Amino acid sequence: MEADEIxxxxxxxxxxxxxxxxxxxxxxxxxxxxxxxxxDLEAQLKQAEAMAIxxxxxxxxxxxxxxxxxxxxxxxxxxxxxxxxxTEEANANLQQQQTQVKLxxxxxxxxxxxxxxxxxxxxxxxxxxxxxxxxxxxxxxxTARVNxxxxxxxxxxxxxxxxxxxxxxxxxxxxxxxxxREAATHNVEYYKVNIADNTLVAPRDGPIEYRIANTxxxxxxxxxxxxxxxxxxxYMDIYLPTAEAGxxxxxxxxxxxxxxxxxxxxxxxxxxxxxxxxxxxxxxETKSERDKLMFRIRVRVDPERLKGHEAIVRSGLPGVAYVRxxxxxxxxxxxxPSAVPTTSITVPP
Numbered sequence: 001m002e003a004d005e006i007x008x009x010x011x012x013x014x015x016x017x018x019x020x021x022x023x024x025x026x027x028x029x030x031x032x033x034x035x036x037x038x039x040d041l042e043a044q045l046k047q048a049e050a051m052a053i054x055x056x057x058x059x060x061x062x063x064x065x066x067x068x069x070x071x072x073x074x075x076x077x078x079x080x081x082x083x084x085x086x087t088e089e090a091n092a093n094l095q096q097q098q099t100q101v102k103l104x105x106x107x108x109x110x111x112x113x114x115x116x117x118x119x120x121x122x123x124x125x126x127x128x129x130x131x132x133x134x135x136x137x138x139x140x141x142x143t144a145r146v147n148x149x150x151x152x153x154x155x156x157x158x159x160x161x162x163x164x165x166x167x168x169x170x171x172x173x174x175x176x177x178x179x180x181r182e183a184a185t186h187n188v189e190y191y192k193v194n195i196a197d198n199t200l201v202a203p204r205d206g207p208i209e210y211r212i213a214n215t216x217x218x219x220x221x222x223x224x225x226x227x228x229x230x231x232x233x234x235y236m237d238i239y240l241p242t243a244e245a246g247x248x249x250x251x252x253x254x255x256x257x258x259x260x261x262x263x264x265x266x267x268x269x270x271x272x273x274x275x276x277x278x279x280x281x282x283x284x285e286t287k288s289e290r291d292k293l294m295f296r297i298r299v300r301v302d303p304e305r306l307k308g309h310e311a312i313v314r315s316g317l318p319g320v321a322y323v324r325x326x327x328x329x330x331x332x333x334x335x336x337p338s339a340v341p342t343t344s345i346t347v348p349p
Contacts, residue, residue, distance in 0.1 A: 001258060001317045002237070004230040006204060008033060011197045013221045016213055023211045026311055027202040027228065034225050036198035045191040052184035058177040066174050069167040076160035083156040087149040094142040101139050104132035206231035206313065231313045235271070235300040238321045239278075245295035247325035248273055254299035255335045258319035267305070267337040270323060272298035297323060305340055312341065 015037040021027055108128040114120035210227040213219055236256055240248065248270055256266040277293035299321050306313065322335060 001256065001315065001319060002235055003206070003313055003315045004233040005209065005315075006206075006228050006230050007224050008200050008202065008226040008228060009222050009224045010036060010200070010219050011221065012036075012194065013219065013223075014038075014198060015218045016215050016225065019211070019215050019225075021208055021226070023208055025208045027206065027208060029202055029204050031202045032199055033202050033208070034200040036200070038195045038198045041191055041195050041198065045188065045195065048184065048187040048191050052181065052188050055177065055181035055184040059174065059181050062170065062174040062177045066167065066170040069163065069170040073160070073163040073167045076156065076163040079156040080153070080160050083149065083153040087146070087153050090142065090146040090149040094139070094146050097135065097139040097142040101132070101135040104128070104135040108132050200225060202228060204228070204230045204232060207311070209315070229313065229315055231306055231309075232303045233300065234306060234313055235298050236268070236319065236321045238297050238299065238323070239294035240297055240323070241294055242277070244323075244325055245273065245297065248297055248323055252327070253324045253331075255322040255331070255337070256299065256301065256319055257322075257335075258317050260317055260319075264338045264341075265335055266301055268299040268301050268321070270297060271300045272296075299323065309341065 016034060017037040018035040019033070020035070021031075021033045027033060108125075108131075111120050111125050111128040115122070115125050206229045208226050208228050212224045212226065219225070250270055250273060252270040254268040254270055256268050258264070258266075274296040277295055324331070
């Protein structure tokens, strides 16, 4: 009878800080069996956490700067709209003044013509000239105002473009700081995982078979601390000649009788049939000649039967396994499965 051996080993090189179990102890899946010294990793974790806090602050500052730049963009765009309206008003005023100049010039020409024929006075002619001069002066002022508003419009558009560029740069800065924060967060998680991996736990239920290292020893990566038995995977390997092995199928019923408990029949099933023949190992007693090729068959005890009885699982006990090669054959009464023991199996006198 055999049970799978599981090595409980270190993932990283380090020193054993504490051992919580010893050889022969029963452990449960997930139970902490040893603790490695993680002071160096804890120091690196604190450093990574500080960098993560700093990265978060950088993200907050970048977002605040982006909000400010966005406000500046809105203000600059509003200034562009205002300058554009002022330019439109100046152009409208210029057109109005140009109309006044045209009208004043027409009136002057008309008065000059009337003056030559004696139908207008010199005073009226002077008034028309003054009106034209006033209209021309107003036109010159309106033209200057148009030039001024157009320059202001160009400047406001330039400022708006600069604000948009600054806002885009601030947005890019936010993305960069967020990536840096993610990297810092991943570093924190990385060190937490490494610290957790330095806590050695039992992967399955079963007994500790060997304690290989002791407290204070420095082990390399993959260094073994304990070897335990997987109490849920108990099996026996047997060897059958070609004629019998060819009739065995995966899932065929089997029975195991240990030499130490000859009156206790353990039900099992075939889980493996070798595809290649091999020489029979010397410790196996068969009726065939020892140099005859045999096939290895593995029969496994039902894991449900083993639950709660991990303490009585033993590896290395000799016994005999029976396999039913004919699915229609009935098991003899002596090989009927025994009841599951409550605590331990009593050896008959």
